[in-house]
Amino acid sequence: MSENPSERDLVEVRKAVFRPLRRGNTLEDTVARLVQTVRLGVVAPGASLPPERELAAAYGVSRDTVREAIRELADAGYLEPRRGRYGGTFVADPLPVPADAGHVDSADLDDVLGLRSVLESGSARAAAGRALDAEVRSRLWARHEAALPAGPEEYRRLDTLLHLEIAEAAGISSLVALVAENRARINAWLDTFPLLPRNIEHSGMQHEQIITAILMGQPDAAEDAMRDHLAGSEALLRGFLA
Template structure:
């Protein structure tokens, strides 16, 4: 295997295995390490190199297949091949790497801090009901409404801090992030994983665990960041 492939297909972290696997595959495709028309490494080899289960790898490949980046071929010379041509970039201006990093860094600081702060407050009954309601709405959202319900849950967490300034700042950064998220496909395995992570974040907030809430939110945001880097950078 080429040295550059060695660098890209290195073990991912366990917390966001699906999202980081998608990121690594998209990096290999977008950087031309595996060019259009060429075959990805064999499934067993790729799963071993990435340190993920074959189930996780298949979910990632299926998601990229649904998004039009790869296709699976059967037979003696089969495997997973990068599509030629690749899908056209979704409408919108070019996202430069520094801009993406800036938005993701600001989001990580604000949202992890908001989760920590909310968990450290003595929330009233109405605030607790609102968090649970927003969580349920997001978990049950359709693909068409998921982004909106997801945003509302994250803003509810900011509101639970009791800081109007923090809520306003988080709303601003959320607008920036949503513009980026609208440029990438919705991947059902990622949404299911995000819902599980949302459950944990809200559980830590309602349980009064500031450190746990910060860690849970940070891991959740890291998964989204992996997808954005994979598709946009």
């Protein structure tokens, strides 16, 4: 018997969400893909996700990464792991109600994220290409260290200050205002879904790579590290909002 249009559509959507990940931010990408699976209705509220081993194979990541992503989303109220004979990982029913982000147009999301990539990767490259004095170098490292122990209630503010410090270190007078305006829009969207503790830890490691490359005067490495860093939050934004 042939599939009806809605069934064919669902098959295509399943192919889209259960496919290998392509970026280096495997945890954030796995979280984003699982959220897309829930938001698109590929797995309905109350229904179970495929087993961890199947998800790991589909995404091309380790089972530990899948397990960590499930744990993050369970803590945020999106998934419900169950033990026992009929156990597994189930989509929460009902799903949590996110903070109001308003209507996020995909073209607007593309525009803001594209501008952020240009501004912030360019900031890191420009900062790494300059001869920074001791005061600037000290401020950059201090901003990084201040964000490391931050919890969810403080992290986003301290993360923003670190990125603005990088823009300041680039030595382009109008750049800081542009980065600040762009990040205000990004942060408004980020505030509509949970800040994941493992994502904070991963961001801290990426911040260290960025700052180290800047302080060592390595523009290519600084730009590449910043692009990798931005890709993680972009994956989460697209997963939760797109």
